[in-house]
Amino acid sequence: MRRRIFLGLLGLYFGLPLLAALLYSVATRWTDTPLPDGYTLDHWIGVFGKPDVTSALLRSLLLSAVVVVVDVLLVVPAAYWSVVHNPRIGSVVQTIAVIPFAVPWVVVGAGLQLVTASFAPGLFGTFWLLAAATAAIAFPFMYWAVEGSLIAAGAVRLSEAAATCGANPVQTLTRVIFPAIRGGVVSGALLVVATAMNEFALAKILVGAKFETLPIWSARQFVSRTLGDPNALAVVTIFTFGFLFALSALVVRLGRGRVSTIGRTLR
Amino acid sequence: MNWAPALPLLAFTFVMLVLPATRLVNDTFALRGGGYGLDNILRVIDNPVDRQAVAGSLGLGVVQATLASLLGAPAAWLITRMRLGGRAFWLSLMNVASNFAGIGLAFGFVALIGSTGMLTLILGGLFGIEDPFPSTGSFTGMNIVYLYFNVPMFVLLTLPALSVLKDDWQEAAAVCHATRWQFWRHVGVPVLAPFVIAGWLLVFTWTIGVYAVAYAVAASPGSQKLITLQIGATLESSVFGLERAAVLSVLLMLLAAGTTVLYRLSLKRAQRWL
Amino acid sequence: MSHVVLEDVTKRYAGHVALAGVSVSVEQGEMLALLGPSGCGKTTLLRCVAGLTAFDSGRLTIGGVDMTGVPVRRRPIGMVFQSYALFPNLTVRGNIGFPLTVRRETKTGVAERVEEMLELVGLSEQGDRLPNQLSGGQQQRVALARALAPRPEVLLLDEPLSALDAQVRHRLRDEVRRIQHQVGITTVFVTHDQAEALAISDRVAVMNAGDIEQCAAPSEIYTAPSTRFAAGFVGNRNTLELRTSGGRVTAGGAFDVEAPWERVLCMFRPEDVSLRREGPGARALVDVTVFLGATTRVYVQAEVNGSPATVFADLPSRAAASLSPGDAVRLSVDPGHVQVFPA
Numbered sequence: 001m002r003r004r005i006f007l008g009l010l011g012l013y014f015g016l017p018l019l020a021a022l023l024y025s026v027a028t029r030w031t032d033t034p035l036p037d038g039y040t041l042d043h044w045i046g047v048f049g050k051p052d053v054t055s056a057l058l059r060s061l062l063l064s065a066v067v068v069v070v071d072v073l074l075v076v077p078a079a080y081w082s083v084v085h086n087p088r089i090g091s092v093v094q095t096i097a098v099i100p101f102a103v104p105w106v107v108v109g110a111g112l113q114l115v116t117a118s119f120a121p122g123l124f125g126t127f128w129l130l131a132a133a134t135a136a137i138a139f140p141f142m143y144w145a146v147e148g149s150l151i152a153a154g155a156v157r158l159s160e161a162a163a164t165c166g167a168n169p170v171q172t173l174t175r176v177i178f179p180a181i182r183g184g185v186v187s188g189a190l191l192v193v194a195t196a197m198n199e200f201a202l203a204k205i206l207v208g209a210k211f212e213t214l215p216i217w218s219a220r221q222f223v224s225r226t227l228g229d230p231n232a233l234a235v236v237t238i239f240t241f242g243f244l245f246a247l248s249a250l251v252v253r254l255g256r257g258r259v260s261t262i263g264r265t266l267r
Numbered sequence: 268m269n270w271a272p273a274l275p276l277l278a279f280t281f282v283m284l285v286l287p288a289t290r291l292v293n294d295t296f297a298l299r300g301g302g303y304g305l306d307n308i309l310r311v312i313d314n315p316v317d318r319q320a321v322a323g324s325l326g327l328g329v330v331q332a333t334l335a336s337l338l339g340a341p342a343a344w345l346i347t348r349m350r351l352g353g354r355a356f357w358l359s360l361m362n363v364a365s366n367f368a369g370i371g372l373a374f375g376f377v378a379l380i381g382s383t384g385m386l387t388l389i390l391g392g393l394f395g396i397e398d399p400f401p402s403t404g405s406f407t408g409m410n411i412v413y414l415y416f417n418v419p420m421f422v423l424l425t426l427p428a429l430s431v432l433k434d435d436w437q438e439a440a441a442v443c444h445a446t447r448w449q450f451w452r453h454v455g456v457p458v459l460a461p462f463v464i465a466g467w468l469l470v471f472t473w474t475i476g477v478y479a480v481a482y483a484v485a486a487s488p489g490s491q492k493l494i495t496l497q498i499g500a501t502l503e504s505s506v507f508g509l510e511r512a513a514v515l516s517v518l519l520m521l522l523a524a525g526t527t528v529l530y531r532l533s534l535k536r537a538q539r540w541l
Numbered sequence: 542m543s544h545v546v547l548e549d550v551t552k553r554y555a556g557h558v559a560l561a562g563v564s565v566s567v568e569q570g571e572m573l574a575l576l577g578p579s580g581c582g583k584t585t586l587l588r589c590v591a592g593l594t595a596f597d598s599g600r601l602t603i604g605g606v607d608m609t610g611v612p613v614r615r616r617p618i619g620m621v622f623q624s625y626a627l628f629p630n631l632t633v634r635g636n637i638g639f640p641l642t643v644r645r646e647t648k649t650g651v652a653e654r655v656e657e658m659l660e661l662v663g664l665s666e667q668g669d670r671l672p673n674q675l676s677g678g679q680q681q682r683v684a685l686a687r688a689l690a691p692r693p694e695v696l697l698l699d700e701p702l703s704a705l706d707a708q709v710r711h712r713l714r715d716e717v718r719r720i721q722h723q724v725g726i727t728t729v730f731v732t733h734d735q736a737e738a739l740a741i742s743d744r745v746a747v748m749n750a751g752d753i754e755q756c757a758a759p760s761e762i763y764t765a766p767s768t769r770f771a772a773g774f775v776g777n778r779n780t781l782e783l784r785t786s787g788g789r790v791t792a793g794g795a796f797d798v799e800a801p802w803e804r805v806l807c808m809f810r811p812e813d814v815s816l817r818r819e820g821p822g823a824r825a826l827v828d829v830t831v832f833l834g835a836t837t838r839v840y841v842q843a844e845v846n847g848s849p850a851t852v853f854a855d856l857p858s859r860a861a862a863s864l865s866p867g868d869a870v871r872l873s874v875d876p877g878h879v880q881v882f883p884a
Contacts, residue, residue: 003345007357010342010418014364017375017415020385024378034389078273089273096277099284102523104476106495107516111287113502114294114509136283139276198369200479201495205502215479218370222377223486234378237371244366252362435626438593441613442620443640443687453639457630540629540673 018241024234043231053236056217063131063213064196068189070135071142076185079143080177083150084159090147097140105137109205125210133202138195142188149184150177187254194247198240214240288520294513307510317515320492323406324475327493330410331417332471336463338414339421346422347429358426361419368416373483376403376412404490412484413474420473421466428462431541461537465530472526476519494519542605544569544727545590545695550599552585552751559585560596561751567695572721572728573756574738577748578774583731584623586748587697590729592616604694619688620697623704625680627672633659633683634668640691658686661720678709685717689724696721696728702737714741735775739763747771769806769882778808779852781845782884790881793823793845795852796874804884811838813878814854816864822871825852827864837861843872 025043027036047053082089100108112133116124123129155177162172178185200215208216214236221233270277296303311317346357367375379386380400390396401407432455440450478495485496494515501512543566552560559582567573575583588594590601592613601608603617619640627636637658641651659665662682672680681701688696701717702710718741721728732738738745739759746756747770755762755771766772773780783790783805790800790807798807816825816839825843828851837858843850852872856864864870 006341007345010338011360014360014415014419016386017372017379018363018367020378021371021375023385024374032383032388034385034392074276074279078276081269081272086269086273089270089277092277093273093280096280096284098527099280099288102472102527103288104478104495104519104523106476106478106498107291107519108284108287110498110502110509110512110516111291112283114290114513115287117509132279132283136280139280198479200369200482201499204478204482205499208503215370218374219479219483222370222374222483230374230378233374237374240369240371241367244368245363248362248366249359433624433626435622435624436628438613439620439622439626439628439687440639440643441593442591442618443643444614444691445639445643446614449643453642454628454630458628540671 021234021237021241024230025238027231043235047232047235047239050232052212052217053232056212056214059211060197060214063127063134064193066131067135067138067196068192070131071139071192072185072189074135075139075142075146075188076181079146079150080155080173083147083155093143097143100137100140105199105201106205108133108137109202112202113205125207127207127211130203130207130211133206134196134199135192137199137202138192141191141195142185145184145188145191146181149181149187152184153177153180155180183254187251190247190251190254194244198244291513291516291520294510295517297510299508299510307514311511311514314511316492317497317511320494320497320515321518323491324494326406327409327413327491328471328475331413331474332467334410334414335417335421335470336467339418339466340425340459340463342418343422343425343429347426361422364419365416365423369479370483372415373403373412373480376415376484380411402487402490403484404487406491409481409484409491412480413477416480417470417474421470424466424469425459425462428459428537431462432458458540461533465533465537468526468530468533472523472530475522543567544571544604545729546600546602547586547590548600550586550589550596550601552582552589552594552596558751560589562599563751563753565746565753565756567727567729568743569727570725571744572718572730572742574742574745575729575731575748576735576738576745576774577733579733581748582751583733583748584699587699587729587731590695591618591620591697617694618697619691619693619695621681621684621688621699621701623700625672625684625701625704627680627683627687629672632669632671633664633675636672636683637686637690640687644691654690658690661689661723662686662716676709677705678713681705681713682716685720689720689726694727696724696726698728698730700731700733702732703734710737717741739775745775747774749774764878766880769808772808772880772882776810777853778810779814781807781850781852783807783846791846792874793843794821795823795843795845795872796876796879798876798879798881800881802883806882806884808880808882809874809878811853811855812836813875814852815873815875816841816854816856816870817873818870820871820873822873825870825872827866827868827870829866830861830864832858834858839864841870841872 023036024030026039026041028038028040030036078089078093082093112129113124116129158176158180159172162176167176198215199213200219203211203213203216204219212220218233218236218240221229295307296305298304298306346354349357378384381387381403384400387400390399401411403409403412436454437450440454445453476495478499481493481496482499485491485493498512498515501509501515545567547566548564549562550560550564551558551562563582563586565573575586577583585594589596592608592611608616628639631639634655638651638655641654646654655668656665659668662685664679664682664686667675667679672683675683684701698717702713705713714737730738730742739762742759744756745759745762746753747762748754749770755767757767762771762775766775772778781792783792785800785803785805788799788801789797790805791797792807796807796809823843823845825841828840828842830840831838833855835858836855839854839856839861841852841854843852854872
């Protein structure tokens with residue numbers, strides 16, 4: 001009985017804020033009554049006709065795409081070489097990966113602002129700095145996923161087997177290794193997308209209003225509540241939540257629980 | 268060249284992560300007039316707002332880590348004992364909760380327990396309770412909001428560890444005539460404690476580093492000061508020098524480094540028996 | 542009076558009968574082996590005695606005391622689990638002392654008994670190690686010592702040797718027997734390994750599909766299995782399905798025994814088969830020989846009552862040396878060692 005009450009309250013606590021946001025996104029008018037006066041899908045239809053929302057969404061998607069490409073290109077060769085040829089790479093990378101894992105991303109942003117201020121002032125406030133910074137904080141998710149699938153696939157034995165069959169290193173990578181770790185790369189990519197879509201601190205510090213991503217748009221609506229559009233914010237909130245949840249469900253399904261999804265949406 | 272394929276990644280992360288970190292350390296001690304000293308640090312210590320922010324962040328971290336452990340550990344334990352359907356439901360609920368984050372989460376809570384929030388109006392309308400909830404920007408309010416991601420995180424973090432505790436051990440303890448309480452005292456708690464401590468440390472570390480949710484709920488005047496918010500505000504305004512942001516950043520880095528070391532130690536200790 | 546008595550014990554899991562009315566008793570100081578394939582209910586039966594699983598109907602008494610409703614932690618039993626279930630955070634001493642500590646015995650009392658048990662299982666040197674610093678065999682001994690430490694009336698062993706490799710398993714099997722004798726404790730031992738059951742126990746209960754098929758001394762189980770299942774499960778046997786005529790079955794001259802059914806299964810052990818160059822018996826051709834050390838297993842193709850059959854014989858290696866594939870031989874079986882069951 002006690003456990004039922006405990007779990008019930010916990011369930012309520014996790015359900016209610018989501019429910020409130022969901023109701024807000026379909027409410028006609030909701031000011032001083034416990035439940036909305038009526039329900040409508042107008043906000044859902046209307047939001048994606050608002051130019052500031054659609055362009056923020058497109059910016060976030062563009063950022064995610066660039067970040068994924070950068071991380072795949074940087075991480076896959078490094079992880080492969082680490083697992084198959086030089087494990088010391090792995091220990092260096094794991095050490096660096098502690099930085100985005102434990103150090104707040106605000107701090108990373110602060111450091112980057114100071115570095116660019118003295119070395120490359122022109123870079124500050126640009127999309128490219130934001131993309132690079134996001135790629136840097138998201139890379140551990142890609143690295144862990146790829147390294148995990150390389151080990152699970154037995155990349156060392158696969159490489160040796162391919163060599164005994166007469167394959168050269170490039171053929172080994174493209175025909176044997178990459179197909180074997182595709183699941184890991186996709187999982188990593190989904191986690192990187194989830195990070196980039198939801199990342200707020202770096203975007204706020206490094207570019208702010210100059211490149212308004214979806215989280216920055218949400219923050220602007222939220223902070224200026226009287227001027228903003230709470231119904232549109234509710235729609236974007238539920239939309240973002242649904243998007244992130246779908247991504248993590250995909251990752252769980254792909255990785256069968258092997259890939260950790262914890263912690264990517266926290267900061 | 269045995270490092271070549273990793274060089275792009277290493278160079279990139281060095282420039283984007285290691286270099287900024289060293290730059291922050293440098294700027295913490297670099298004086299405006301040249302040379303190095305502790306002036307920047309002393310100025311932060313002297314600033315009452317910064318002191319409030321440090322106390323607020325540390326307090327929030329400790330309270331969150333403790334509450335998340337107290338709620339999350341039994342929740343995780345109950346989830347592992349559930350039948351398949353119940354477990355799947357709770358795991359997806361935890362996953363759902365951990366995906367409802369950032370500005371959206373702050374919005375959800377304001378829509379629920381804000382001054383015109385759903386629950387506020389229900390409690391006010393039905394039971395006549397005025398102002399049942401603290402402002403989401405207050406210390407208590409932040410604690411209510413933060414638990415939303417910290418409890419699921421703690422649960423997801425410790426679930427794998429709980430499977431370490433085998434059913435056999437409980438049965439063996441029963442055969443040895445141990446009560447449930449004796450089992451937990453002699454075996455269950457000692458085996459799980461390092462995992463719980465590791466979870467506590469991680470929740471603490473991540474809580475003091477939270478920015479997006481904090482930024483949103485602290486938008487109202489008179490709200491709790493936090494280190495990350497002070498850093499963000501300093502970087503945006505040119506009133507204060509950036510070295511203040513550097514000092515606070517280095518403080519967060521030190522905390523992160525310390526908890527990471529302790530986290531590793533406790534996990535290592537947890538593995539010792541397995 | 543028997544020490545442990547189970548009467549008509551039944552247990553069902555959702556639509557599956559785990560125990561179909563089992564009755565068995567164990568004498569004071571006796572070691573009873575529960576032998577059967579996986580899923581036959583032997584572990585469920587053991588767990589019912591321990592109180593870890595509740596049975597649906599029937600009765601269990603230990604030392605004449607009805608155990609119905611008595612929780613695990615009030616039963617006079619010690620148990621060794623298949624996985625040993627050693628507490629990982631406690632040393633060897635801590636594990637062995639655990640049942641004494643939770644019974645609130647004095648520190649010195651616990652320490653004395655622990656040393657005694659360490660000596661009994663030959664681990665006096667390893668007392669301060671943690672379980673994960675021990676070999677499988679050592680962990681097994683610790684589990685045994687922990688089970689015996691509080692001087693239980695009954696010792697329950699759930700496949701205690703199955704996780705060990707062959708050599709250690711054989712040594713520990715004899716060791717378990719020695720310790721059981723030395724302590725003189727009533728013991729129930731679950732195993733799926735028939736050699737283990739026959740070697741170690743005073744009586745063997747052969748279980749199948751939730752019931753005991755035969756319960757008898759090892760030699761009787763081996764030589765005179767009472768059911769087809771027991772015959773098939775214990776030891777290697779040749780099995781021939783044959784037609785009878787006039788109440789007898791003659792296997793092409795290999796043997797001639799009484800058989801009161803129309804179609805029968807004839808089972809006999811490979812060591813009861815003789816192969817001779819000439820003389821009486823069924824005609825057969827040597828197929829292949831497998832050298833096993835002291836004996837050699839010889840497979841032959843025989844023609845039995847007009848249809849071909851494969852039979853294997855275990856011969857002393859010296860006798861088998863003269864046989865090579867393709868040789869024609871005469872096959873015969875001592876009729877006293879042929880078991881006949883209805884097909």
